[in-house]
Amino acid sequence: MNYFEFYDIPEAFLLDEKALKNKYYQLSREFHPDFYANESEQKQQEILQLSTQNTNAYRTLIDTDLRMQYILKEYGLLEEGKNELPSDFLMEMMELNEELMELEFNFDADKLHEIGEKSNGITAQLDNDILPTLQRYPDLHGVTKEEALQEIKTYYLKKKYLLRIKETLSKFAARS
Template sequence: MNYFELYNLPESFVLDEKALKNTYYKLSREYHPDFYANEPQEKQQEILQLSTLNTNAYRTLSDQDLRMQYILKEHGLLEEGGKNELPGEFLMEMMEINEELMELEFDFDAAKFHQISEQTIGLVAQLDNDILPVLQRYPELHGITKDEALDEVKTYYLKKKYLLRIQETLSKFATRS
């Protein structure tokens, strides 16, 4: 079952957190296995599956990145292997940053480290700022189709994931600065 359907919420990148939490607690009470201890084994198993589904749905929908990943996967846009390609201009920019990271590995320079850190923080902030209008209006879009919006979100998601890997690499250098 689709997590949005389970929670009776419209598919959206921006959710009403209070409504999400209220539904989670309501379903947690409804599907609590202790209330079904005297039921047949099949019913107990069904409730356990519903309880697990509720927990997984809440974990996914309450986390912005997991929710985004979930929506993209539901639409078949995030696949293992191919189709997860990033724009060439972004990859060129990342190649430069990766080369600078390799240089830091061999010859650490605190000033260069801070410059790269600030650059990646700025890139993430710019990405977040650029995609926010699409996330806020989805799925009620004007001027672009739902598929175009999902493609924009996919590109954003993949870029941000790439930048987060760079930030993880930078955090390994943090102890040297």
């Protein structure tokens, strides 16, 4: 059973996190192993599995990135080695990576700040561009679910790429 079905909520990229938390706590109480101590070994195992599934579902669905990754994987859209990014984005990232390599040899705090601002700006633009699709999903008008999922997949992969750049920036910042 997938996590959305487990929580009896519609599949969505944007969730009511308070309602999700309430459902998690409700199921945590319902499936707490201590309440089943006098049950059969089989029933105790079943409850333990449900309790574990509840925890895993909550950890996945409460985190925006993990939720996105989960939905994309459910549709078979995130496959190892088959996740391509648009060439224009890769060219833009190549420029940022070259600037980062220059910092390796000739550190400049102002340049580090500038690269950080660029990557933050790109991330903000990506977030802004995808928001309407995330808000409408799964009730899409004018695009198919498959098209929306492909758009979200591209966004997810770009965001992951930018996260690696930000991690590199953090390492530079820590050294300075």
